[in-house]
Amino acid sequence: MTLTVEPLERLGELMVVNIGPIHPATHGTIYLKAYLDGEVIVKAEPDVGYLHRCFEKMCETHPYHTVMPYTDRLNYCSCFMNNVGWAMAVEKLLGLEITPKCQYVRVILNEFNRIIDHMVCIGTNLVDVGALTNFWYAFQPREMVYTLLEKCCGARLTVNYCQIGGLIRDIPSDFDNESKTILKALPRFIEDIEGLITHNRIFIDRTKGINPVTADQAIDWGWTGPCLRACGVAYDVRKAHPYYDYDKFDFSIPTGTNGDVYDRYLVRIAEMYQSMKIIEQALEGLPDGPVTVKDNRYIFPEKENVYSNIESLMNHFKLVMHGIKPPVGEVYSYTEAANGELGFYLISDGGSHPYRVKVRPPCFAIFQAMEDMLPGHMIADLIAILGSLNLVMGELDR
């Protein structure tokens, strides 16, 4: 008996796989329609907007200081950095110079947030490619940083620790010790991950040469942050346009060469060490003094005073009822967040609410390139790629 195989009419017969919007491997509500020929992606259609919750529209109906809690929900892996981004934008609009101590505290917590954001990215990316153990190495230090944030402001995840012109309260007395304890503990976790992964044959096979991006491509797509630096472009807002004394700290910008998934991992690992270096220097030089500016047009009075003297009560009332009134004008303020350049474009009509707010989320620009970049890759690579981009839908969809 001879076995005859019917020839399959394969032309035009692509298999469509819907990845998301509630797929566990996407770590958020991304929807990606992949057209497959066998296991190879022929066409990819990314679709976003499933977590759109009108952040920009909401800002237009809120006084400036009450927008702050919403910014926590942008990149929820590193909330404090969004707080700083928003506070900086409004302070730029007001022409307000914050106190040295506040600047240093913002730097320290910014860098801690960068570390935990990278940890989340690396940890989840590794889970996706099958290296589950590292997840716990990556998430344990995160707990310690959250505990530090809790001591500062009472909240762990959505911290809301900044206010326009400073911080909502002073740092705790053991801030220095706590930070140093975390700094001491951190290298062990990073080294554990490095030891297991950096020279791991399976990981290298899964990630090296996967989605290589050239510098020109990345620039054309408007990439910023670790993904751009993995392509070999040493652009970092902290170096190129230093804010908050970043120019006084000694640190370097790690860059990759191929811009592939493996390089993004290496850049993130190296950046964590640089962040630790910055924190050490900032703790060393942490100045004394108040954490808020002395200007009751912007800063809420102490609660105790609100209940005990009339000036503070009036001050509180004015701020709650009428809010902060910046001059007419527009500014674009930008910081180096964990994913890249986080920009806030702010238009004020002189009223107590922003007239228009536009957030420039770093991963919006990064994710839009996928339509061009995914074809040609295997479906399993897609999972590794999505993880390495560190897409946070909170900031992508706003």
Added chain:
Amino acid sequence: MTSNVEQKVIVKKLKSMFPESILEVTDFRGDLQILVDREKILEICRYLKTDKELNFNMLLDVCGVDYLQMNSQARFAVVYHMYSLNKKHRVRLKAFLNDDTPVVESVCSIWKSANWFEREAYDLFGIQFKNHPNLKRILTHPNFHGHPLRKDYDSTKRHPQVERRK
């Protein structure tokens, strides 16, 4: 921050190339803003990117603004933020769109990054980008009516996809 000297170079070069299309130059808190004629947006953008001294190789952001409730010469504006990695300077371009159905040329052919940012401006403001490769809604769903970031959009409006059960 863009220093004063560089600002002059950008402004001077643009003014000599497009004497009639540079309408206003302002500097607020160190942000250089150039108001341009919307008809010339494509040429100006291409010049900003390709000129060796200006070299704006990165388009960071494109967004729309609705000036309905503010004193302004036109209802809509489209705003571009660009950056030069080599020269480390930034500029904000703004063009007013003076009709009810705002149309402007797409800059996708110059910077790929304009793609989704323009789609977003179309979705939220209804600004049409001519020659855009894929001008579809992006943040709201395909059956959404209206453009939510317009100032006259009724934010209490609901969009039922199926009829309510009686």
